[in-house]
Amino acid sequence: MESPRTPFNRPFIVGKELHYIAQAVQAGHLAGDGSFSDRCHRWMEERFGAQKVLLTHSCTGALELAALLSDVGPGDEVVMPSYTFVSTANAFALRGATVRFVDIRPDTLNLDENKLEEAIGERTRVIVPVHYAGVACEMDAILEIARSRNLMVVEDAAQGVNATYRGRYLGTLGQLGAYSFHETKNFISGEGGAIVINDEELVQRAEVLREKGTNRSAFLRGQVDKYTWIDVGSSYLPSELVAAFLYAQLENADTITEKRWQIYNRYAEALRPLEEEGRVQLPHVPEGCVHNAHMFYVVLPNAAERNDLITHLREHGILSLFHYVPLHTSPMGLRLGYAEGDLPVTEDLAARVVRLPCYFELETPEQDRVIDQVTAFVRGTSA
Numbered sequence: 488m489e490s491p492r493t494p495f496n497r498p499f500i501v502g503k504e505l506h507y508i509a510q511a512v513q514a515g516h517l518a519g520d521g522s523f524s525d526r527c528h529r530w531m532e533e534r535f536g537a538q539k540v541l542l543t544h545s546c547t548g549a550l551e552l553a554a555l556l557s558d559v560g561p562g563d564e565v566v567m568p569s570y571t572f573v574s575t576a577n578a579f580a581l582r583g584a585t586v587r588f589v590d591i592r593p594d595t596l597n598l599d600e601n602k603l604e605e606a607i608g609e610r611t612r613v614i615v616p617v618h619y620a621g622v623a624c625e626m627d628a629i630l631e632i633a634r635s636r637n638l639m640v641v642e643d644a645a646q647g648v649n650a651t652y653r654g655r656y657l658g659t660l661g662q663l664g665a666y667s668f669h670e671t672k673n674f675i676s677g678e679g680g681a682i683v684i685n686d687e688e689l690v691q692r693a694e695v696l697r698e699k700g701t702n703r704s705a706f707l708r709g710q711v712d713k714y715t716w717i718d719v720g721s722s723y724l725p726s727e728l729v730a731a732f733l734y735a736q737l738e739n740a741d742t743i744t745e746k747r748w749q750i751y752n753r754y755a756e757a758l759r760p761l762e763e764e765g766r767v768q769l770p771h772v773p774e775g776c777v778h779n780a781h782m783f784y785v786v787l788p789n790a791a792e793r794n795d796l797i798t799h800l801r802e803h804g805i806l807s808l809f810h811y812v813p814l815h816t817s818p819m820g821l822r823l824g825y826a827e828g829d830l831p832v833t834e835d836l837a838a839r840v841v842r843l844p845c846y847f848e849l850e851t852p853e854q855d856r857v858i859d860q861v862t863a864f865v866r867g868t869s870a
């Protein structure tokens with residue numbers, strides 16, 4: 488077998504990343520919340536129209552911070568899709584809250600807003616929509632349900648940075664939002680993330696919990712004359728080295744997005760005939776959503792064909808991936824009392840999805856090889 492030539496993902500540098508890291512070193516401030524963190528915060532607040540954005544060391548960290556801010560504990564319930572990354576659930580499970588999984592829509596693989604109400608009970612406190620592939624959940628319906636039941640909305644916008652829903656940026660629609668800058672996401676800093684705080688009343692506490700439960704942020708602004716332990720908390724700040732790298736990526740957000748769009752559109756145009764022939768399902772972007780080309784996936788007719796396609800691509804030097812093992816059918820999900828069959832749409836789609844290589848430096852000839860191999864396999868014309 489050939490060794491893979493087209494990886495699934497490749498971390499990249501787009502501009503001044505290394506220059507800014509050198510600047511941070513020269514400035515003599517490598518801990519968190521220096522000038523590069525400030526610049527990242529301001530850039531995101533202005534671009535996304537967010538009340539407050541604070542960098543974290545990961546989206547996992549941002550979700551944990553959100554769970555702390557939501558004040559949930561044992562006996563409380565948090566509703567989310569099972570088709571998501573483990574951190575969405577862990578953040579709340581760590582607080583002792585009960586995670587309630589909702590099925591997804593077959594067209595976007597996002598939380599099915601029509602199945603949300605039946606999952607909400609007396610003890611529900613938080614809804615966590617996950618914007619899969621950077622395509623927004625049906626936020627008007629979700630926010631309306633949350634409003635009528637007085638629930639908090641924490642958006643897992645790990646994949647949705649710079650994407651919009653009816654003109655508003657993902658992460659800014661709920662009380663809290665979480666972004667990821669992991670090297671597999673659109674804008675990267677290796678590991679990295681941010682919490683978006685859209686509720687004025689949560690801003691001050693977010694600063695405190697993020698700074699080990701101290702009022703150090705207020706101290707640095709000269710608002711108090713000493714800093715001390717005033718709440719629970721942990722350390723969620725990234726180093727300035729990370730923020731310096733990230734700022735160079737944010738400055739080039741439009742270049743990065745443009746390139747990803749080209750890749751996405753090339754896949755979509757080339758594979759559209761397969762969808763028209765009823766052989767595969769491609770990503771669907773509902774009206775009112777502008778996605779960020781985070782991901783391109785293909786849904787095969789059944790699990791066996793999906794697995795065979797992954798093998799076929801690997802044999803041709805192309806790495807593709809399936810996505811989440813649904814959390815409710817994972818060993819942890821089973822321990823929480825779930826069973827196979829509980830969420831049929833999630834189980835069906837998760838078994839049939841393949842994610843194709845999609846990264847900033849994917850060159851056209853490389854992408855065309857992927858397209859050719861997918862097409863040959865799906866049409867049954869591959870050797």
Ligand SMILES: *Cc1c(COP(=O)(O)O)cnc(C)c1O
Nearest residue numbers: 545546547572574645667669680
């Ligand atoms: C990547 C991802 C995360 C975790 O992000 P990290 O920055 O790696 O912690 C959480 N949720 C979703 C939906 C993700 O895709």
